[in-house]
Each structure stands twice: as structure tokens, then as C-alpha cells.
Amino acid sequence: MHNLTLAELSAGLDAGQFSSVEVTQHFLARIKRLDGNYNSFITVTEERALAQASKADKQRSADADSVSALCGVPIAHKDIFCTAGVRTSCGSKMLDNFVPPYDATVVENLAAAGVVVLGKTNMDEFAMGSSNETSYYGPVKNPWHSDCVPGGSSGGSAAAVAARLTPAATATDTGGSIRQPAALCGITGLKPTYGRVSRWGMIAFASSLDQGGPMARTAEDLALMLNHMASFDTKDSTSSEQSVPDYCAGLSQDISGMTIGVPEEYFGEGLNPVTEQAVNAALAELEKQGAKLKAISLPHSHLSVPAYYVIAPAEASANLSRFDGSRYGYRCENPVDLRDMYMRSRSEGFGDEVKRRILVGAYCLSAGYYDAYYNKAMQIRRLIKEDFVSAFRDVDMIAGPTCPNPAFEFGAKGDDPVAMYLEDIYTIATNLAGLPGMSLPCGLVDDKPVGLQLIGNYFDEGRMLNVAHRYQQASDWHSRCAPGID
Amino acid sequence: MTWETVIGLEVHTQLATKTKIFSGASTAFGAEPNTQACAIDLAMPGTLPVLNAEAVRMAVMFGVAIDAEIGLISAFERKNYFYPDLPKGYQTTQLEKPIVLEGKVDIQLDDGRTKTVRIHHAHLEEDAGKSLHEDFHGMSGIDLNRAGTPLIEIVSEPDMSSPEEAVAFAKKLHALVVSIGICDGEMAQGSMRFDVNVSVRKKGEALGTRTETKNLNSFRFMERAIEQEVERQIDLLEDGGSVVQETRLYDGDTHTARSMRSKEEANDYRYFPCPDLLPVEIDQAYVDAVRASLPELPEARRARFVESYGLSAYDAGVLSDEPATATYFEAVAGQCGDAKLAANWVMGELAARLNSEDQLIQHCPVSAEQLAALIARIVDKTISNKMAREVFSAMWAGEGEPDTIIEARGLKQVSDSGAIEGMVDEVIANSSKQVENYRQADESKRPKMLGYFVGQIMKASKGQANPQQVNEVLLQKLNALL
Structure with missing residues (x-):
């Protein structure tokens, strides 16, 4: 049952092959039995899940025609999405005791569709990391290689899907946090256009870059998820008023005649040759299906990592100021005065990577440095966006590797934050431009998955899912299972 | 420096x-x-x-x-x-x-x-x-x-x-x-x-x-x-x-x-x-x-107060600056029919009381309607200005409408000319010495000497005689003796 996709589970529920309670029990049992190996969940909400499942079963039996495709299907939420009544830690000691009284809009939308929530998945602390090593709850292990990282920051969601502990999960992407772990764990993940999915109730890392999106094994499943995750939300001023199409409608469309841009900058120095090989093979498959490949240039690509590591920490330094020990979250023992409470609560509550980024961000915004760092980074951001806007005058989509290397071992980049930051070199630019991006499995190197990245034009998620689905119809990388997983 | x-x-x-x-x-x-x-x-x-x-x-x-x-x-x-x-x-x-x-x-x-x-x-x-x-x-x-x-x-x-x-x-x-x-x-x-x-x-x-x-x-x-x-x-x-x-x-x-x-x-x-x-x-x-929706600004209101109520520029300024004061004044003036008297009361007795009690006009215990009713009683000569101040104090203390207070305290001013003439005659008859002094006095000194007679008459009327009428009748009668 756990090898079924979200679409197949939905069909099975519809046909009465099994009940939501049975499906839910199956996945809960699997989590209980196996997650000790992966550490992909921070919180498992067994009782709630079973209650939701039995409610979904009643809804289906009462009126099978009007329920959504997701009714009774289990998923997991990244622990960055606020869930009313369920601890939402954001992977941090700071919020280890935090139980929000409200749901994130994404959580609310999916609940309205009738999903069953198995639990909350592990993540890098406050989504800051590319390896899931910064989580207060310990690292997540890559199901393909227990010595390797699952990627981050949505490493828990990615590993849980890859290990078949949940058919799908929500995630967030600020600089690659959906696409990079999807690539490293051999699953499919989509970061929508900035503004497509509401950020209400999604704990902020870098507000102008953060975007929620789905992770699953297939593009079809992502379409099912996005149909319900995407919405215009009056509670998020940056959410888009554009109507949400049915992302499942165009999945099977012919892609012949489509022009796919291949940026030369994504195939240069630093790209692992084995990754390059796998990505080229995938591009050849798309060509075989009639797509035209066109070499393009995104000349400011090399500036995306430095610009990102100014803008994201700058925003984070302000976003994380609210965690001061006074209203919720961690407070140090016996503070002697206000300053002591602030300093110790924050020193003890935040991990090293979070502190590093707060310091970098505060520095970049300081008097005398603002122009040299923040303003300059914002100028670069505009140039990067211009690169894409001009590229999309000639191409329908852009394709390349998701990240330069397959999964690396724990601790491999622990002493070198810059080496870690460079793992996001191909994903960060899309966040800076606000474009949608996705990653889908396109190969295995020494049993380590490789991801193909698609970058679409604004609000062109439907066409990206179409290309990904067509590719998955012709390949089986997405249905490969990590060794040892039955 | x-x-x-x-x-x-x-x-x-x-x-x-x-x-x-x-x-x-x-x-x-x-x-x-x-x-x-x-x-x-x-x-x-x-x-x-x-x-x-x-x-x-x-x-x-x-x-x-x-x-x-x-x-x-x-x-x-x-x-x-x-x-x-x-x-x-x-x-x-x-x-x-x-x-x-x-x-x-x-x-x-x-x-x-x-x-x-x-x-x-x-x-x-x-x-x-x-x-x-x-x-x-x-x-x-x-x-x-x-x-x-x-x-x-x-x-x-x-x-x-x-x-x-x-x-x-x-x-x-x-x-x-x-x-x-x-x-x-x-x-x-x-x-x-x-x-x-x-x-x-x-x-x-x-x-x-x-x-x-x-x-x-x-x-x-x-x-x-x-x-x-x-x-x-x-x-x-x-x-x-x-x-x-x-x-x-x-x-x-x-x-x-x-x-x-x-x-x-x-x-x-x-x-x-x-x-x-x-x-x-x-x-x-x-x-x-938004510009079209702007209500009257204080400047414009001041000009209007001068124009339509005949107030001095100074009075209009004082009354128009604060919208609450302006609204209060306009309500009083409109209902009592005497804008100048209304202005005097709002800027005088009322402002002084608000000030001494540290109270905002929005929370004034005397409503504009009540003050207007009080001023109307001055205008129709039912009560004197002095009586009105007493009634105002009573209204401030929450004793009710002006007419009720005037009634309850017996403050009605005597404006019956027959009654006033009677009182004047009586005081003149009982004050032969003062009358004599008045007659002998230089004309320029006479107005000052009226005070004694007025005092006696007001005392006799228990303060209720219309002072203006008393003055008129007294002057007329004394001058007849010259």
C-alpha cells in the first residue's frame, strides 16, 4: 500500500479497495517501525490522524461525488507550518514548546480538502541549512544512504516521502529547500511562483523568498497537492490574486514544439560530471518527445549565491527578532533583567547556523554597510530577474541540474558554510526572481539520486508539471526505491 | 547677548x-x-x-x-x-x-x-x-x-x-x-x-x-x-x-x-x-x-462664524478651532436665537467651569440644549444674568432642566411693572435722606448714587426684580423729584 502514489491511493479510496483508516493505520505503523532509521518526523499525530481518517471515510461514504481527490489521503506537514493545537517547532529549541492556536492557510486548505495529517516533519532549524544537520531534533538520514544527508531544509519531508512513510508532504523553499532535498532523496518537489501559495502561518525565514510547495513521488501527485495548496489569501499581502487552474488538467499534453532553454552557466565548473551525465540524458529524453533544446545564458548566475546570502540573512535577522523569550517559546532560566533574558534566551534557544545568519544579516543592514551589502544585493537581484525575463522571451521553460552533486556525507561541509551554501547554486536564482522551480529524479549514481531541475515562467506551474509528467511517463527513476525499503 | x-x-x-x-x-x-x-x-x-x-x-x-x-x-x-x-x-x-x-x-x-x-x-x-x-x-x-x-x-x-x-x-x-x-x-x-x-x-x-x-x-x-x-x-x-x-x-x-x-x-x-x-x-x-470628502476646516469655519453669527474675529477663532467647541456653540446659538450671548456663555461661564474642573466639552454635564434653554430665559427676561449663573451651577450639578431649577428655586425675575413701581415708590418713601442727597448732588455724581436705591429694591424683591426695569423706573421716579 505504501508504494502507491497519492493518485493511486485516491483512486483506491474512491473504488472502496481500502478505507482511509486502513491507509492511515498502515502509514502510522510504518512510521513507528521505520522512522527510527531516518528521524524524518518531529511529531507524529496518531490520534488526530485516525480521527481525520474516520471523518474522511464518513464523508466519502456519504457523498463520494463531492469529496476532493485528497479526501482521506494521508500526508505530512513540514514543521514550519503552524498547526492549531499541535506543536510547531520549526526545528528549533526556541519553539520546542510552541503550540500555535491557528492553522497556516496551507494547512487549512488541505484540511478542507479532507487530508489526513500523519505528523510534522523534521527540518533544518528555521529552514536554514542544506543538509538537515542544523535541526534541534537531530539530523535526518538519507533513505538511500544512511551516511548521507537528505538535503535541506525540507529534509524530513523528502526522506519521509522517499522512505514511503507518507505519500506526500508539504515543504518550503527559500533558496532550494524543496528542490535540493527532493533531488538528494530521489523524489519530486515543486517550488511554486512566489505568491502562489499563501505564507500565512508559515514561519518566516526570508519573507521575500519563502514559498511553500508540495513534495511527492510523481508530478501527478504534486499537481493534486498544489490544486489545494495554492490560493489567493487576504491574510498574505504578497499572495497572488491570479485564479488557481486545475494543475491535473494538462498533465498529459504533448510537449513537442516546446522550447527548453539550457543555461550554459548551470553546466560549468563545479558541476559533478556524473550529475551532468544524468541531466543530459534527461534532456535528451525531452528532446526525443519533441521539445527543442536551446542554449541560453543567464549571465548573472554566479552572483546569485552572494546576493542571496545578504538578502536572506538580512530579512531573517528581523524576522527572528520576535523570538525574545517574552511571549512564547524558549525563555532562559531565572533571568536577572531584560537584557539578560534577551541574551540568554536567544543564545540558548538558537543554534549556530541561525545565529550566524542573524549576525550576517544584522551586519549587512548596519549603518555604513547597507549600501555596500543590502543595496548591492538588491541590485543584483534585479539583474538576475532581468536575466530570466529576457531568457523567457525565447524559451518556454528552462532545464538543468538541481544541484551540483548527489548527497554528501554527514559533516562533510560542516566546517565550511560557504561550501554548503554552494550546494544551492542552481536553485537560489529562481527564488531571487520569484519564479517557479521543480526537481524530479533523473538518474542514480552509486545508488544516489540525481535531480533534473525545471524552471518555469511566472505562474507556469501547469506546464512544468506537464513536462515532468511526460518525462515520468517515459522513465522510471521516480518509482525507484531506496535499498532496504520494501 | x-x-x-x-x-x-x-x-x-x-x-x-x-x-x-x-x-x-x-x-x-x-x-x-x-x-x-x-x-x-x-x-x-x-x-x-x-x-x-x-x-x-x-x-x-x-x-x-x-x-x-x-x-x-x-x-x-x-x-x-x-x-x-x-x-x-x-x-x-x-x-x-x-x-x-x-x-x-x-x-x-x-x-x-x-x-x-x-x-x-x-x-x-x-x-x-x-x-x-x-x-x-x-x-x-x-x-x-x-x-x-x-x-x-x-x-x-x-x-x-x-x-x-x-x-x-x-x-x-x-x-x-x-x-x-x-x-x-x-x-x-x-x-x-x-x-x-x-x-x-x-x-x-x-x-x-x-x-x-x-x-x-x-x-x-x-x-x-x-x-x-x-x-x-x-x-x-x-x-x-x-x-x-x-x-x-x-x-x-x-x-x-x-x-x-x-x-x-x-x-x-x-x-x-x-x-x-x-x-x-x-x-x-x-x-x-479624499479631498472632495474633506469636512469644513477650522479656517473656513472661523470665517463662517464671523460672517453668519456676527462674531468678532477673536471670538470666532476661539470657538472654531476645536470642532467639539464649534459644534457645541452652533447648537446653542441655533436653539437660543442669540449668537452673541451664546458665544459669551460658551467662552465665559462654560469654558471657565470646564477649565476649573479639567473637563472636556465632549463630556460636559450641561448639554448644548440645556444651555440654550437657559440663555432663552435670559433673553425673555425671565431671569437675570446673575440668576442664570446660579441655574447653570445647578445644571452642572445635575439638578435637571433650567425651567425646573428656576421653578424649584423660585428664581423667577419680577418684570411686572406695577409691582416694580410699587417697590420703587416704597424705597423712595423710606429713604428721604438719600433722596435729598441725590437731589443736592452734582449731576455727574448722581449715577453712582443709584446703587443704594437699586440695592434696597433688589433686597425688597429678594433679588428677583428685573434689574434693567428697576433701573429705568428708579431713574424716572428720582428724576421726577428734581
């Missing part, structure tokens, strides 16, 4: 919206602590601000009322600092692109001249909560009801040169924002708060070093704080010292100010554009519509 004072003001004005600038929580004053702070005001994780359109409209309204250019694209920044009454750890405010650009406000000086104070800009921002340092046994209590209340901060150019001018400007702004309905004007509740920038220089010299005194929430405090600061700076300079650029905090209890922080200790607020809010874009049609 003559010193020149240079003053600029920053005025925090709470906007009278029903809900907060970025959340749906109520802005009503006086609720139990922390009962009007929602998840957004508490800066709970994952919450996001949504701009209140009404706050934008009110800010634009202020802009058009001072003839300012309106920023058609304005934007919010985050101003970062840690303090417990600032839940997010930053204040959302406007820096680079404020909504109201340069404008001007005319003030009337005591010598009758008009002076123009330029407004540098006014920007939208959120208020902070309140820290309560009493009653918590060495700890501090935080009330976040005020957190997120919309403000416009109005920043003037340093165009004022005396405490009186600064107060005149502040009062003018107060009258303006209350008149156009964007602020309730309740100073005691902190609806309008002033920061004053003060420097001194010798005539003709360059600007001196300025200090900023914060936290002034009354015109009186502001005046005193400026006076003290000017004196302090002059003393420093005359003793050969220098003024340090610093922020000072005024204590309304002790009427003293102390240094809060120097320029070197000033916070680096690390402003940057707020990524949670899109720039505010409005168009000229919107601005024009």
Missing part, C-alpha cells in the same frame, strides 16, 4: 480607525490589558500584516488638508530594535517613501500676524504597546492593546522660534486632525504626542546643536519642556560649554527632563523595506476623492 530659538516638532497622531493598522484587533482605548491584541499584534510566528485601507485614507486626508503633495507610491520599512512593548522586534514604519510629502500649516501669532510652518513630511506607522513599571514588584508589565494602533508621524521643519509658537502650531494641528475626523484628540489618552527638537543660536549664526525631548503629551508640558531646554542650552553656552546632541525624556510628574541617550549611543535601527507588505499605490483620482 540675544539668543534665537529654533524649534521643530514631530507629532505622533493616533488615527481614529476602528481596527489596527495591520490587524483586525480593536483600537478602542481603556480595555483590560492585552484583551485587544490578536496573534498579529503579539507577533506570533507565521503571522503576517495586512494594511488597513482606512489608515491610508486618513493619512491622505491629513495630506490634502495641509495642501501637501501625496506620495502616490509609498512604502513601509522595518525599524529594528528590541523592547518588550515592540513584539516583532521591529516597528513597521515609512522612511524613504512616506505617504504625505511637503505641506504647510499657518498659525496665528498673538500679535495678529500669521506664520507658516512647513511640514517636511508625514508617514504612516504602527504604535508600540505600553510598559507598566508599577505594581509588578520590580518586574514590568506589558500591555499590547496599543501595539499596532495606526499613527501618522507629522514632522515639521524647524520653523518655530518660541515655545508659544510651538504650542500654537501644536494646537493648530490638534484642531485640524480632530476637525477632519482622523484623530479623537484625547491628549490625556496619548492620542497626540509630541517630540520637540530644540536648538539655540546667536542671531545670524548657523544652527546650533539640537536636542530632542520626547514623550510630551500636553500643550502645557510641551511649553514648559521647551522653556526649560532653551534655558538649559543658553546657560550651557554662556558658561562656555557646549550642547551635546542627545535625546531627552520629559517627566510630567517632576517637570524635569533627563538625558536618555547621546548621539554616540543612538540605536542603529537597520531600516530595510518590509518584505511582507507591497508598496502602497494610490492614484490621483483617489486623492481627489
